[in-house]
Amino acid sequence: MSLSLKKWLSSHYQTWLSRRLPAQKQHRLQQKNLFIFPSLLGASYFATISIFWLLGTNYDNNLILALCYLLISIFFVGIFHTYLNLHGLALRVTDAKPIYAGELALIELCFTRSGKRQHNSISIGWDSSHRQIIDWQGEDKVLIKLPVRVLQRGLFVPPRLSIKSYYPLGLLRCWCELAMDTTVLVYPTPVKCDSPVISSSASELSETQGSSQSISGQQQEFQELQLHRSGEPLTQIAWKQYARTGVLYKKHYADYASDISALSWHNYPGVESEMRLQHLCFEALELATQQRPFSLQLPGVELAAADTKQHLNAVLSALALYQVNADVSSQERV
Amino acid sequence: MAAAGNKLAANSIGWLMIGYCAALLPLFVHLPVWMPALAGLTLFWQLQIYRNKITVPAKLLKFLLVISSVGMLFYSLGSLFSLRGFVGLLCLAFCLKLLELQAKKDLYLLVFLGCFVSACQLLFSSTMSAFFYALICILVFHGCLITAQLQSQQQNGRSGQRGKVSAVLKLRWDSSHWRIIKSVLVLFVQGLPIAVVLFLVMPRIGSLWQVPINSSVAKTGVSDSLSVGDISRLNQDSSPAMRVTFKTKNKPDNSQLYWRGMVLADFDGKTWRRDTKISSTPVSAVQRSQLYQYATGPTAQTYSYQIMLEASGQNWLYALNTAEVENQQIRQWQDYSLTRSTVLNSRFQYQLRSHLNFKANPQTLSAEQFQLYTSLPSNSNPASRAMAEKLATQYSDPRRLIDALMRMFTSEFSYTLEPGKLQPANPIDDFLYNTKRGYCEHFASSTAFVLRAAGIPARIATGYQGGQWSSDASYLLVTQAAAHAWVEVWLDTQGWVRLDPTTAVAPQRIERGATRFLAQMQSATGLNAGINQWAFLRQMRLRLDGINYQWHRWVLGYDNQLQYNLVKQLLGGVDAWRIALLLLLATVVTAFPIAAVKLWRSRITMSDINLKSIARLEKKLLRLGLSREKGETLACFLQRSASHSTENKHVLTQLLIASNQLLYGPQQHANNTDRERIQQLLKELKY
């Protein structure tokens, strides 16, 4: 009963928030998006104040009353201090590197401030488990990498960023919840496929990895002569040229081996589709570390073979975004 | 409270312990002697726990500790339902809670308890120094709250490490302490105006219920009885007895300043006491009308003044004779002595008008009264009695008799503070015939005895004599050392007349005032020369007392009446809206410097007119949440801004062109048109 009420309340709060504070690339903390309310400690502080007042009144003791009023005014001034501790900060997302599902996404935020105010003990986090605290004294800007756990591949939209501060006395809590207009590309988790891989077209697909390596040594071709530097193997020295010019040159060979691997959706029959993507991801990474070119084939997606870093990124994003519709990601914003 | 449950940092513990010691220290005087030991024990214990040398005490041990210490407190104080009991329990809770200090919530509880304990010392002492001491204690506890906020990031830093980190409590002095002190002071200073206004205007509603009060107030220099020869040495106590502010311009001479308290009429051969009958008969209507008649007469020498009497633990009040009272709390008796209905447990301030020359109507003393004022125990001090009879036969006129007696004192007797003990059976005989040395009590007592024995009605009045004018002569300070006793004698033609035999022996005592005179006496007799000897120190003491007096008058004595007057005077009336206005004003006074500093810091300080307009542009964009990096050119920044804020894309692109033209365009370009263009474009920005 109470749980459903809580749910209902929180869903209403969320819709209200999203209307009031829509997602933006940059935010500036100001009156519009900052909330302030006494904390539990603040409530107990008020209890203390009232006991002071009772003590002072009953004993007709002006000094205790004076202390009581001082506490009230400190609380009052504390409201300004707590508010100003957050006010005037501006933040934007500077970097959101792609990650693999199940990892922590590190989203880098850049905080700048207007003026030279100190900002102390500001707790920031996407969720309650990975909070960081910035204590900002001298620098002009603060870069902070905030982690958030991501479980699903696709385009991850981080939850609302919560920023809160109890400074200076802990009596008041000033906070805001900002939706950052940013996404993190989440690749599938690389998982090694234990069952043997079925090659879709045997002619194109490479044999096992061991044999391909043995080939690579033979298929090197002569490319150019380079100046020999001491320490390089003598076998590569171009003796003919030495005889002619007296300069030690070495023969430089380049690897023109061309065993192109084809990664395909159809290589894993009977495997569940998410799992297939994870296997493909693992294979792609394996091949990339060996610097071997490979192609990718998914239903509706086809990428030609290459071995560059960009190609790997393209392959991984294709895997990440395979059959991810945009609505799913927007629903994730909670 | 978010981070409740975290292990505490050394900083918090350090601040708490400083506050702990500071808050408890002044209370130890009022608490049983074992209390400091307990406080020290728990402090040491907690330090050892923090250093991981000892484990946290078991529940049973803590329970036993609580039970036994409460029991001991009950045993020591007799009752827990007294002020000391209440404070004692509070301190116990504070001390014992320290043992449980582990998480943040314990720290917070201790901080609040500490604030109470700091405030409690004000129940016992309300001097200015006590107040500021309590204030500092409370600020230290607030500093402790700040450390709890600041430490959370240190917590965060090592949150990865599991298990108990062996914490080393190092109370090093580093910059973070300065930062905390600064924050606390800023909070305090900014809160001060609001606190002052609240203090001035918040209504005082008086006690809500009966509370146990402090029963151990200071003893006065004047007690309710006077026995001769009990005390061999008079202690000089320079603590203030009362302070007097005269309303009138002219002030009485020092020799007129007899602050009359009690009248002692009963003598049992050794001790003078108040007569229960006389001192329970209110002043009669006849007496009142006499006084009134005199007051309106032309010869009246009238002074109007205000007395602030220190807590005496007794109920009688002091006044210059003869006083006229218009205060419901004060009652006047037949012998014109004054009392208050309740015992003075705290300072008491009252207004009086005194007519110095007033002589009670020389109406004949009633026989009953004559009997009372001449009665003596029949078998005491035979030698003195014989001398009195001899004198009575020699001089028929009481006045001449008195003169003869005084002459005798002048020629044969001397004033001393160390008279030594007198023979207990017949002390007056011993004094008059043997020792011949004494102070006011000896002289007054023996004079009254001799007069009574000679058939002249006499009584003893006690109180204070003289006083020291404050440095600006605004008020008179009367110390306990000025305690005095003198004789009042009934003369048929004049009524009751004051007779001070001490003047016969040591006239300077009266002329110069007790303090200076006694100081001289002391140094002359080789006693330790007290601070009174040093003129400079005396001046300092007086000045300090002046501040103290104002403190008492305006801070401690600030009551509903004063409040009403002040508010009325300040605001021209006491209405809710005026008070609200005042509070608002205080808030503004607080907020104004903050806002001014903020504005001053963010103001554009360019001397260059072009850069000024660019700075304005940047400030506008800041409202969009966009700020330029240091090394970023304006064009880059505006381009970036345009990509962020699509709705302003066009305006920003225009701004880019205009500002580049303004700052870097060919020299012959007209700059003011560019500036105007920028101004215009800025207005088109949508937020």
Add this chain to the structure above:
Amino acid sequence: MAESLVLQQLVSSIGQVLLGKDNQVRLALCCILADGHLLIEDLPGMGKTTLAHALGSVLGLSYNRVQFTSDLLPADLLGVSIFNRQQSSFEFHRGPIFTQLLLADEINRTTPKTQSALLEAMEERQVSIEGSTRELPQPFFVIATQNPSHHSGTFPLPESQLDRFLMRIELGFPSKKAERKMLQGLDSREKMQQLKPLISLEQLQKLQQQARQVSVTDHLLDYLQRLIQFSRETPAFHYGVSPRGALAVLGAAKAWALLNDRDYLLPEDLQQIFPAVVGHRLSATGSNQSGDALAKFILAEVDVLYS
């Protein structure tokens, strides 16, 4: 504007020979326009010679290349007087330095003596040999290359000498795309021969003149001064940028502005050429950071607008 067209043509035609190095080509051209000497620091085979040769060709300048070796003597560079028996007099044989564009290859492999002979000629634009002073041709540019100095058997140029080069650039590896294009395309030697002079000497001098006339506002001078000041005041640097360095930055920035078809200077121009102009004049205390990184550090730390 005819000049801008010419400049674009220059950039694009050099770009045909040196693929994918647009920025370096522009910097080199900018260096020529600012009438300064260029130092290219890179590994062998990166196209240093190609760049120098192509520049010479399109600008219609006479071009000489000298491979600096450890046994190269100043006379080998400057020239010697040789007794002519027929005329029985000494006849001066001009060394390879008497050219409009000199490619001094691997300048740090030669002895300091020869280095300073070259550097003196670069500064004075004349050489004194055997008592007589001989003017060098006008214009006179030196494009020197050097291997990264940690190679053994080199004499690294001292900082004071480095100061004489207006810019130091690195060519770096070409992108994959450019390299593929290069591999697919014609032999660069053939292409080089196809390069024709695009401007005359007068035109070049006129362009240099125009570069000097690019207008600079006080705001920019302030910015430049702040940059220079920062390099001198920050303890991270051994020593700051010299006044000559400051002039070099301004000259190069102006030329850059001209290359971008503007007759006024923007802070972007300054920022673009700053690492190339200042990088070799800076060294950091303690750290082993490259001059480029240091220059970028200065750019990031100094406010463009306000002091």
